[in-house]
Amino acid sequence: MPAEVLARARDVRKSYGVVKALDGVSLELREGEILGLLGPNGSGKTTLIKILMGFIRPDSGYVEVLGMDPYDNPDVRARIGYVPEELALYNSLTPKELFDLVARIRRLEPAAYARRLDLLVSSLGLKDRMDDLIGSLSRGNKQKVAIILALLHEPDILLLDEPIVGLDPAVARIFKELLYEMRDRGCAIMFSTHILEVAEAICDRIIIMHKGKVVAEGAVEDVLKLAAREKTLEEVFLEVTGKAHEVYEVIKALRGEA
Amino acid sequence: MRLREAIRLSDFLYRELVYLRMVSTRANVDMARLRRGVRWASINYALVSAIMTVMLALSSISPLLPLIWPPQDTAGGVELVDALRASGLVSTAMLFTFSFMLCASASWLLQEYELLKPLMHLPLKHGDIRLLAFITASREVLPFLLVPAIHGITLMLVVGLPAPALIGASYGYASIFLALGASFSLSATVSRRHSGRSLRARLARAVSTLTFVLCMASTFILSQMVSLITRLVSQISKFIGPFSSLLWLIYPFSAAEGLIMALSPTSLIPASALAAAYLLASLLAFDRGFMRFWRGSISPIYVGVGEAREVRIRPPSKLTMSPCFGVLLKDLKMAYRDPRTAYMLFTPILTFLSFLPALIEDAKAAIMLLNTAFLASSLMLTMASYQLLVAEGSSFWLLFANGIRKKDLISAKALACTLSYAALAIPIGALAWLLLGPLDMLLNATSSVLLSFAASSICLAYLARYVGPETKMAKMGLKDLLVILLLWGIIVGPYALVALIIGPLQASLIAIADLGIALIVLSTLH
Numbered sequence: 001m002p003a004e005v006l007a008r009a010r011d012v013r014k015s016y017g018v019v020k021a022l023d024g025v026s027l028e029l030r031e032g033e034i035l036g037l038l039g040p041n042g043s044g045k046t047t048l049i050k051i052l053m054g055f056i057r058p059d060s061g062y063v064e065v066l067g068m069d070p071y072d073n074p075d076v077r078a079r080i081g082y083v084p085e086e087l088a089l090y091n092s093l094t095p096k097e098l099f100d101l102v103a104r105i106r107r108l109e110p111a112a113y114a115r116r117l118d119l120l121v122s123s124l125g126l127k128d129r130m131d132d133l134i135g136s137l138s139r140g141n142k143q144k145v146a147i148i149l150a151l152l153h154e155p156d157i158l159l160l161d162e163p164i165v166g167l168d169p170a171v172a173r174i175f176k177e178l179l180y181e182m183r184d185r186g187c188a189i190m191f192s193t194h195i196l197e198v199a200e201a202i203c204d205r206i207i208i209m210h211k212g213k214v215v216a217e218g219a220v221e222d223v224l225k226l227a228a229r230e231k232t233l234e235e236v237f238l239e240v241t242g243k244a245h246e247v248y249e250v251i252k253a254l255r256g257e258a
Numbered sequence: 259m260r261l262r263e264a265i266r267l268s269d270f271l272y273r274e275l276v277y278l279r280m281v282s283t284r285a286n287v288d289m290a291r292l293r294r295g296v297r298w299a300s301i302n303y304a305l306v307s308a309i310m311t312v313m314l315a316l317s318s319i320s321p322l323l324p325l326i327w328p329p330q331d332t333a334g335g336v337e338l339v340d341a342l343r344a345s346g347l348v349s350t351a352m353l354f355t356f357s358f359m360l361c362a363s364a365s366w367l368l369q370e371y372e373l374l375k376p377l378m379h380l381p382l383k384h385g386d387i388r389l390l391a392f393i394t395a396s397r398e399v400l401p402f403l404l405v406p407a408i409h410g411i412t413l414m415l416v417v418g419l420p421a422p423a424l425i426g427a428s429y430g431y432a433s434i435f436l437a438l439g440a441s442f443s444l445s446a447t448v449s450r451r452h453s454g455r456s457l458r459a460r461l462a463r464a465v466s467t468l469t470f471v472l473c474m475a476s477t478f479i480l481s482q483m484v485s486l487i488t489r490l491v492s493q494i495s496k497f498i499g500p501f502s503s504l505l506w507l508i509y510p511f512s513a514a515e516g517l518i519m520a521l522s523p524t525s526l527i528p529a530s531a532l533a534a535a536y537l538l539a540s541l542l543a544f545d546r547g548f549m550r551f552w553r554g555s556i557s558p559i560y561v562g563v564g565e566a567r568e569v570r571i572r573p574p575s576k577l578t579m580s581p582c583f584g585v586l587l588k589d590l591k592m593a594y595r596d597p598r599t600a601y602m603l604f605t606p607i608l609t610f611l612s613f614l615p616a617l618i619e620d621a622k623a624a625i626m627l628l629n630t631a632f633l634a635s636s637l638m639l640t641m642a643s644y645q646l647l648v649a650e651g652s653s654f655w656l657l658f659a660n661g662i663r664k665k666d667l668i669s670a671k672a673l674a675c676t677l678s679y680a681a682l683a684i685p686i687g688a689l690a691w692l693l694l695g696p697l698d699m700l701l702n703a704t705s706s707v708l709l710s711f712a713a714s715s716i717c718l719a720y721l722a723r724y725v726g727p728e729t730k731m732a733k734m735g736l737k738d739l740l741v742i743l744l745l746w747g748i749i750v751g752p753y754a755l756v757a758l759i760i761g762p763l764q765a766s767l768i769a770i771a772d773l774g775i776a777l778i779v780l781s782t783l784h
Contacts, residue, residue, distance in 0.1 A: 053659065055727040074784070077661045084659075088652040092595040093588065100574050104584025105660045110573035118571045130569040133595075149656070 003030040006157055006188040007052055012061030014047055021047040022058065023212035029157070029188045034179060036203030036220075037192040038233075040241055043209040045192045046085055049159050052190070053082055066156065078106065081150035085161040085192075087142055091135030095126060095145050098134065099152065106153050113152065120148045123174050140166035147175060151182070158182065158189040164198060176202050196233040206233070208240050215240040259386040264393055271394040272299075274373050275364060307401040310356060314405045318349035318430070319412040326416060339518055341416075346426060346514035349409050350433045354510075357399045357437035365395035365445040369554055388552055395551075396438055406430025413517065422520040425533040429513035432533075432540035439540070439547030446547075446554035509536055581662050585670035586677075589646055593674070596649075607682060610635070628690055628699065632706035633754060635679060636713050637746055643675045643714040644721055644742075647732040658727035665783040668722055672714035672776075680707045698762040705753065705762070705769035712769070712776035713749045717742045719779050749775075 007029040014022040022044045029035055029052075037045050050056045051063055054070030054077065063069060068076050090098060103113045121127045124144045129137060134145060143166040150158060158179075164172050179189055179202065193199050199206055199220075206223055208216040216223050216236065226236045238244040259267075276299040277292055321344035325337070368374065368391060377387050410427030414420060512532055519529035578587070610631050650657075657667060687703025720741060725732055734742070749772050757765035 050728070053727070055655070055658070074658070074661065074663075077659060080659075082659045084655060088655065090588070090592065090653055090656075092592045096569065096571070097588070097591060101584045101588050102656075102660050103574065104579050104587075105581040105657065105662050105666075107579055107581070110576055110579060114571050114573035121571070127569065130571075149660075 003032050005029065006031050007065045007190075008063075009048070009052065010062040012048070012051060012058045012063060014044075014051065014056065014058045020212045022051070022061075024061075025209070025212070025214055027207055027214065027217070029190055031156070031186045031188050032183055033204045034183050034189045034191055034202055036199040036206035037190055037209065038194075038196065038199055038206055038237060039209035040243070042211075043241075044212040045209055046161055048209075049082075049161050049190065049192060052159055053077065053080065078153075079156040081153065081155035081158045083146050083150045083158075083160045083163045085165075087146050089134050089142060089145060091133060093134055094131050095121075095134060095137075095148075096130040098145065099148065102149055102152060108153060116152060116154070117148070120151055120178075123178065124148065124171055125174075138166070140168060140171070143167055144171065151178065154182075156187060158187055158191075160190065161192045162194065163191065164193060164195060172198075196237060200233045208237060210241040259382070259389060261389075264386065264389045268390050268393040268397065271368070271373055271390060272296075272397065274371075275367055275394065278367055278371055303398060307398060311401045311404055314352055314356060314402060315408045317352050318345060318405060318409040321345040321348065322412050322416045326412075338416075342413075342422070342517040342521075343514040345409070345413075346429065346517045347510060349405075349426065350429055350510040350513040353402060353405060353430055353433040354437045357402055357434045358441050360398045361396050361438050362441035362444055364398060365442050365551055368395055369445050369551065388548075391552065392548060395442070399434065399438065402434055403431070406434070417521065419520070421526050421530065422517045425516045425520050425529060426513075428533045428537045429510075429516065432537045433510070433513075435537075435540040435544040439544035441547070442544075442551035443547035446550040507532065512536065581666035582669045582673070585657070585662070585667060586673050589649075589670060589674040590678075592649070593646075610682070610686070625690070625694055625696070625699065628686070629702050629757070632683060632687075632702055633709075633750060635683065636706055636710040636750055639675045639679055639710045640713045640717045640742060640746055643671045643718055644732075644734060646671045646674055647718060647722060647725070650732065652730045654725060654729045654732075655727045663784055664719075664722055664725070665780040667725075668715055668718045668783065669780055671718055672711050675714055676707060676711040679710055683707055701762045701766055702757070705757075705766045708766075708769040708773045709750055709753060712772040713746050715776040716749060716779055717745050719783060720745060 005028045008027070010026045012022050012025045013020070025044065025048060027035075027048075037048070039045050047056065051058050052065055052070060054065070054072075054074055057071045063071070066076050066079060070076050093101070099117055103110070103117075121130060124147065126141060126144045126148065129141055134142065137145070143163070147163055150160070164175065167175060176198075179191070183189055183204075191199070191203060203220060205217070205219055207214055208223070216226060220233070223236055224233065226239060235244075238247055273292070273296050276296050321341045325341055373394075374387060374391055377390065406427040406429075409430055410423040413426045414423040417423070516529040516533050519525035578584075683703045683706055684700075687700040690699035690703075691697055721732065721734055721738060753765050753768040753772065756768050
């Protein structure tokens with residue numbers, strides 16, 4: 001039985017002045033999958049994630065999350081976990097206080113919340129920093145705080161915008177395991193990243209965006225077939241975004257082979 | 259580094275300060291706006307500096323002007339003595355106050371936003387960067403250096419002797435340097451964030467916040483009291499007779515007494531020596547204060563980090579698991595830890611203190627004055643609750659991503675201000691009832707608390723209509739300010755009229771009705 005589609009976008013367009021952030025993007029996010037969203041800077045990944053979160057209304061097109069328009073039905077966020085690319089946290093609060101704030105906003109059951117929080121902070125190695133002010137934490141620890149905020153309420157959908165930035169390899173490995181565990185329980189995960197090796201390793205399907213359009217989509221092994229030279233995602237990325245020639249010319253120049 | 263080069267380079271730091279002040283009130287600041295902002299800031303700076311310098315100079319010399327036209331000799335000795343005393347006190351008090359306020363704001367911004375950090379990587383000597391920091395933080399205060407000279411020249415014209423002029427000028431410079439040192443030291447203190455849950459860390463945080471609030475409040479109170487100083491001086495002079503041998507040693511009274519002592523050859527030397535000592539002490543205080551500021555600028559802001567300790571995770575109480583309570587608790591915690599936010603919540607106290615001079619002058623009008631203070635507080639609190647909204651900065655995404663509704667957000671902001679005000683107003687109302695008689699005072703105090711919540715909620719509901727997860731900064735334009743004032747007038751006006759014409763009991767029913775309207779407005783929000 002095909003997995004249920006928890007979020008879909010059909011021919012979504014969004015412009016900021018003359019800049020077309022999204023130019024007819026269509027996709028589906030199914031339960032129990034990790035969908036990788038790749039693309040160069042400015043390709044529209046963050047805009048797409050924010051539209052699925054209901055933060056921005058698209059100029060045209062159809063968006064549905066858990067059967068509802070997320071912009072007109074903000075209650076849908078009760079079942080979504082979100083990690084933004086730019087972290088703006090409360091520097092004067094401790095992580096424990098921030099988690100408690102979110103637990104209160106989401107009206108989580110206290111005992112279950114405490115158990116879940118204990119598991120997450122222990123897994124991600126934040127337990128000894130719970131009483132430090134967030135402003136004093138390193139970039140990696142702040143990222144852990146943001147990840148835990150997204151996972152606290154065991155969401156049905158996870159929208160992650162560059163979640164691995166700043167995490168050391170050990171914590172990144174544990175984070176991947178957490179994602180696998182949530183995927184296996186039916187959570188639909190959209191994961192935007194620049195780190196192609198990570199996308200290759202953990203994603204079930206990937207979408208490559210370029211200048212607001214989807215230029216490649218499919219299971220990882222299918223997308224790899226698009227590569228002209230080496231069978232790597234990096235090669236595919238360069239081919240479908242039309243940057244291959246430019247990049248290899250620069251490499252030649254740097255090596256003095258021009 | 260040459261001074262001219264340092265001034266040119268400090269323009270970059272000053273532009274950064276202007277930018278930070280601009281983005282604190284508007285989200286989108288592009289290059290064109292920034293250039294305009296810097297141009298405006300420069301013109302503004304020149305105008306404000308010029309106006310404030312003239313104002314300070316006039317305030318310092320105004321008690322002396324009647325003696326110049328026509329000139330009077332010491333046969334009008336009492337008048338001369340009082341004029342010198344008043345001039346000395348006003349000059350030192352106002353120079354200190356204004357120098358402190360202007361420098362504190364700029365130096366705190368420099369430190370809070372670590373504006374000097376990018377310079378540390380450049381091939382500049384520490385001494386050069388210190389010079390840049392000093393020029394940037396104190397550039398708005400530098401024109402004040404003219405004021406003591408003007409004061410000294412005026413003293414020379416009045417008294418005809420150089421000694422009082424030199425003593426007056428030296429106390430003026432001492433006040434400026436003392437204020438600069440105090441403001442730099444204050445910036446260093448309040449910008450350090452003490453991390454952790456130990457008693458020491460909590461006390462340190464409380465002291466930092468309290469220090470900032472008290473300092474800001476003291477300059478406010480002092481500026482309000484300036485108008486009384488001249489009157490109080492003549493009353494003080496009746497009492498200081500037996501204590502004059504002690505008072506002349508203590509700053510700022512020594513500034514006043516020193517001018518008088520300089521008229522007599524026998525007391526000239528001790529007065530001059532004391533003035534020189536205070537000038538040296540102020541230079542030392544300035545140097546120490548600036549070094550504290552400098553060390554704070556180049557060291558980590560957060561104190562107490564690095565001591566890893568595991569924390570047992572306790573669930574919060576079921577009774578507190580509501581969005582409104584969550585945001586309220588968050589705002590109160592942040593206010594306690596962030597001096598700027600704490601200062602906003604102390605605005606009701608400042609409102610009452612601003613009426614203090616009038617209360618001192620006319621105790622019989624206390625009831626009317628207190629009622630006016632209660633009403634004025636409701637307006638101040640509306641602005642304070644808006645400031646709490648602004649204090650969210652770009653963190654709105656976090657609240658909306660987790661499903662907060664606007665009604666909970668606005669209720670929490672309004673409650674944060676109202677509860678802190680209630681903690682002041684109700685005891686004052688109860689005290690006024692006990693001391694002055696009518697129960698009306700307690701009734702008025704309680705009604706003003708309800709009005710404050712109603713006004714804050716309704717005004718915030720209007721201001722927050724465009725606030726959402728993508729909001730980088732809540733803002734209020736001129737049109738919004740006028741609408742807020744209109745809304746406040748509509749909410750408070752009927753109450754004030756009924757209270758004046760009929761009575762406080764009936765007026766309290768209006769306050770309850772206003773509260774009801776506010777709750778209805780909140781319930782319509784999503």
